[in-house]
Amino acid sequence: MYSLIRKLLFQLDAEDAHELAVRQMIALQQIPIVLRAIERFCAPPPSARRELMGLTFPSPIGIAAGFDKNGLLMPMLAALGFGFVEVGTVTLRPQPGNPRPRLFRYPEHHALINRLGFNNDGADAVAERLKSWIPTVPLFVNIGKNRDVAFDAAADDYGACAMKLAPYADLVVVNLSSPNTPSLRELQRPEHLERILAAVGPAIVKIAPDIDDVMLGEICDVCAKRARGMICTNTTIARPFASNETGGLSGAPLMQPSTAILAKVRQRVGSNYPLIGVGGIFTADDVRAKFAAGADLVQAYTGFIYEGPLMAKRLMR
Ligand SMILES: Cc1cc2nc3c(=O)[nH]c(=O)nc-3n(C[C@H](O)[C@H](O)[C@H](O)COP(=O)(O)O)c2cc1C
Secondary structure: OHHHHHHHHOOOOHHHHHHHHHHHHHHHHOOHHHHHHHHHHHOOOHHHOEEEOOEEEOOOEEEOOOOOOOOOOHHHHHHOOOOOEEEEEEOOOOEOOOOOOOEEEEHHHOEEEEOOOOOEOOHHHHHHHHHOOOOOOOEEEEEOOOOOOOHHHHHHHHHHHHHHHHHHOOEEEEEOOOOOOOOHHHHHOHHHHHHHHHHHOOOEEEEOOOOOHHHHHHHHHHHHHHOOEEEEOOOEOOOOOOOOOOOEEEEHHHHHHHHHHHHHHHHHHOOOOOEEEEOOOOOHHHHHHHHHOOOOEEEEOHHHHHHOOOHHHHHHO
16 A cells, blocks of 8 residues: 555655655544554554663654654654654754755665755744643654854753753754754764753764764763763765765665664663664664664664555564
């Protein structure tokens, strides 16, 4: 069924298709019997439950940041069997992001390239939506800085954004790894990272896959002291196949490099530190590979676009 819907959706511009899917999901989740039926159909088995960071996850497979940037789809994503939902990236003030087109599919590579640039409704609007949801799974909110905020003012901007959103989420994720906001990834450097974590308070740090071993080690050491966990990884600026589009590459080509980073991070931070693996998950074998590399939980985004709404249920089975 989804292969037919996907054929139709893939005829549209990638971002138009996403917006259409979002509108349909919002419409469906407003009908309580439909939402409950989906929830029953996709419910993870009790054996999938995980305890981490003081939270109970009905399943270790979550939906990664960027799919629901504005906090509009939490009920549907939880009903579809995702064990946790990460909303965002949200910035302090609303912003339009980069000019379109800015999202591109590469079906032959099971990949996407995006340079959306943190298009979102801003912290006040998203906070209102988070506040009104009665959570059924742990809720993460991912924060970033507005494009026009100067590098030196970044820590205060992250702090102000966290203050608005943290009260309505189980965990805050600090995104220092999007390739689509100029110099954002420079903020991963240890001295900046320390300042940002001091401003934000207890948070998870999401890192890029394009980091050399020395810097990765330093980032891990700061996180181990000051952050509640790490998410490995965001999209990559590497281009394993020819493409002229700038932006972050996600999907199958990211599986190996993001899992390699995850394994290095696990080795550095030791066995008891919370780690979330993301990048290139399509199949249950991919999930097993992330666990084998040291993930406590995993997330997917691009696989969900290619595999469809029953992805979480299928992976769980
Ligand atoms: C269209 C798109 C938008 C994204 N937006 C965000 C975002 O706003 N914040 C963020 O931290 N990650 C964002 N990501 C990165 C994903 O959360 C994830 O880390 C990455 O895509 C790798 O996972 P995947 O291969 O399963 O897609 C985005 C990814 C895609 C494809």
